[in-house]
Amino acid sequence: MLSRYDKKIIRITLSDGSTISGKAEVLPSGYALDTFGIGKECIRIGDMYIFADDIAKIEILGDEKKRIDHRNKPQHQSQKVRDCPKIP
Numbered sequence: 001m002l003s004r005y006d007k008k009i010i011r012i013t014l015s016d017g018s019t020i021s022g023k024a025e026v027l028p029s030g031y032a033l034d035t036f037g038i039g040k041e042c043i044r045i046g047d048m049y050i051f052a053d054d055i056a057k058i059e060i061l062g063d064e065k066k067r068i069d070h071r072n073k074p075q076h077q078s079q080k081v082r083d084c085p086k087i088p
Contacts, residue, residue: 002026002041013057
């Protein structure tokens, strides 16, 4: 079951050894059946669709919420903010 990878930043290793990384969107087998005529669960990363049968390994690199929160934090938390001079 691929649902635990939905909205996560992952790296997929395919059965041929190649890798694909990015934000995952897990799509149910019904979507793949309607779209591709293949009744298997799949993961979409960007414009690529990877079917469960083609996946050898999945690694979670992070999730979208953690990545966004990390970008909003100051890089140097120990750095003091300079006082602005008062306007007369």
